[in-house]
Amino acid sequence: MTTSCIIRHFEHYAELAGDDHDLLTSLEKSPQDYPRNTVIWNQGQQSEHFFTVQSGWACSYRNMEDGSRQVLDLYVPGDIIGLREFAFRRRVSNLMVVTDARLCPFPKYHLSEVFQSSRLLCNLFFLIAARDQAVLVERLINLGRRTAREKVAHFLLEMGHRLDKACMDVYDCNHLPLTQVLLADALGLSTVHLNRTLQELKQERLVSLGPDGTTLLDRDGLVEVAGFDPEYLQEDVDGMLKSLGKNVSPMV
């Protein structure tokens, strides 16, 4: 039995005291395994749990009236799924796992308890929510103002960076086990055009395409193509922690 995944996620940011450690652990129900392509929840269903990803990949998406699909976000090991549903009674998007995966559910409304009990955890949760927003913003820019080439390169790099952080042992941080259909739906492209764009990048030796997904071969080259700046993925945990120490002083 390894460390629970949410603990690992938070320890990535800061050292946890014993109390905080126990508090987090108590939230986490036993992990559950899901085979590839399992739908975890659908839009409109009651929203009662968050999940953390212990292994495998998941994605949230929305089905459109015309039959198309928009993939909203991808989740890799260590990620927390569903924070944005905190504000809502019902799910605002669908969730499925795209590889065999192990997820850890924990009850949504216990988050309030955590907020009350631990100042550090409260701030860390807020920081994670803020980072999630920054990721969404960057994806927004991707969809609004970049060409297909740039979109693809940028997205691949973002996932690469996120894998770097999540990476423990088993994962190849340059390999994304995603179908082209999924990528296309994430980037707002047709599968046909996504494929052509990937072929192009493959010709330039920037990526390789296998039956099990896409692999980043030349990150620097991709950065060039995408105009990628990873700053939006680098949280300022230190600054936040420092302020936690400061703000016991009287307010100005």
Next chain:
Amino acid sequence: MTTSCIIRHFEHYAELAGDDHDLLTSLEKSPQDYPRNTVIWNQGQQSEHFFTVQSGWACSYRNMEDGSRQVLDLYVPGDIIGLREFAFRRRVSNLMVVTDARLCPFPKYHLSEVFQSSRLLCNLFFLIAARDQAVLVERLINLGRRTAREKVAHFLLEMGHRLDKACMDVYDCNHLPLTQVLLADALGLSTVHLNRTLQELKQERLVSLGPDGTTLLDRDGLVEVAGFDPEYLQEDVDGMLKSLGKNVSPMV
């Protein structure tokens, strides 16, 4: 002197006890006035304050290398600006006011103090952050999977709904004082095509165009065009509050 804008914003969600009231008020520095088109901060600058909007409109945006611009979000009275920068030392986007506006700055790191002092406020801030994410998600879908017509109609309706909530006295909730340049940059369209699309909607008596912005004439008609579902703007405050009452019981 009216009630401070952040108080008003939070009281929209829940009744505030005296303590919470004072706590919020103490955070808020004196309001500052900015003339139309003033840039409040730029990407890369130190991130030290949030703002609340007391009057007027603001927008956050990112300038692209090729000279184009992506507008990320618009802010109307009552909104909180900059929560997503909580995680970062430096600004990840630019902010400007698009009309004459009065904003209330409050120091970013005092948020941690609020979290510690008030359970209710902590949860409300988290709820607002989650709602902000939902808004971004919907804008993501807008950019990824809708036609120009749908994009425009959907965006206008979203802002209309947000105005409905903010609306006090002076504002016409169907009027958006935004240039077409701004709208185009928000929707990932060229100004030329945005203009043509607006003309089209005007022909159909769904909107009217004036020198001072766009006005929604027929919301039902626009809903038809956009396939608009306002659910993502309706937070479940009651559910959250109820859980605040519950979670003093031992954890399951």
Next chain:
DNA sequence: CGCTTCATTGAACCCACTCAAAGGCCGTGG
């Protein structure tokens, strides 16, 4: 009263989409 920004219209172009079809891979069942 000129300068700048915004709105509007026309014309040509192009990036990405749609439609269509074929090939590869894999799981399943006969």
Next chain:
DNA sequence: CCACGGCCTTTGAGTGGGTTCAATGAAGCG
């Protein structure tokens, strides 16, 4: 073990929604 069907990938050809370029008018402002 092979045959079948489904899903994904790949490629070709034609189309179209939205872009770019360009120019004009209108409005606000110093």
